[in-house]
Amino acid sequence: MPYASALRNRLVDAPGSLGDRLRTARWERLAGCFPGLAELSVVDLGGTAEMWQRAPVRPRRVHVVNLAAPPADLPDWISARTADVTDPAVAAGLGTYDLVFSNATIEHVGGYRDRRRFAAAVERLAPLHWVQTPYRYFPVEPHFVAPGFQFLPLAARARLVRRWPLTHSRVGNAEEAMDAVIGVELLGRAEMRHLFPDSELLSERVLGVTKSLIAVRPERDPGAHAASPD
Known part of the structure; x- marks a missing residue:
């Protein structure tokens, strides 16, 4: 439905949308935690090369690990x-x-x-990390842009997702609908603290309500970086 796509775009994807403003604020916070980001080697778990090409700060080197195949042409960094x-x-x-970065992946x-x-890989790959995930108890489920969606029984979510107009990708049948909703398990504070016990747990808020959680091990000495792979 074109009107639903336009509404989702205005809320989440378009320049100046709420989602766009949150992404900008997140980049600013990332830069505050890692002031030497431009000199760091970064492994991105679950991200895309396109995101880094649009980033306001370009790290020295980025390696993206994802289940999806990357574009054929990538810049040399x-x-x-x-x-x-x-x-x-x-x-x-x-x-x-130097840094593990992961944005909205651990819940998938x-x-x-x-x-x-996943958390063990984060610990193994770098001394620093930034692992962001949507907060389970935010009133609106962010993947489907549906109020209270995550609290419904699984079967109800699978039925609803076939009709709900604001989902990112439309599902074609009942099996695809069940796969879509089973594939998202939102996390709360207790699980994030359990998975990352030695990290700082930051909250990203909208109108004072926590929207996302970020497990961070920040940069204490911007001059001390780990050796990077060739």
């Missing part, structure tokens, strides 16, 4: 690998970096055991 970082063998083969990796493996 960005590399990419199609892989599942919850596989310990994959994480062990990625080398080491699978169940609790996969989230534990």
Whole structure:
């Protein structure tokens, strides 16, 4: 439905939208936690090369790990690998970096055991990290832009997603609908603290209400960086 796509765009995707303003504020906060970002090597778990090409600060080097294949042409400071970082063998083969960055990925990796493996990969890959995830108890579920959606029974969510007009991608049948809703498990504070016990847990707020959680191990000494892989 064109009107629904236009409404979602105005709320989430378009320049000047609420989503765009939140993304800008998030970049500013990231720069505050990592003032030496331009000199860091970064491994991005679940992100895209396009996001980094649009970023206001360009790190020295970025390696993107995602299940989706990257674009064919990448600038020389960005590399990419199609892989599942919850596989310990994959994480062990990625080398080491200065900073792990992950934006809205940990809620998609699978169940609790996969989230534990994801957190273990974060710890292994770099001394610094920034892991952001939407907060389970924010009133509006962000993937489907639906109030209270995450609190409905699974079957009700699967039925609703087939009709709800503000979803990012339309589902074609009941199986796709169930896959879509099972594939998102939002996290609360207790689980994030459990997964990242030695990290600072920051809150990203909208009108005073927590919208996202960010597990951060910030840069204390911008001059001390880890060795980067070739």
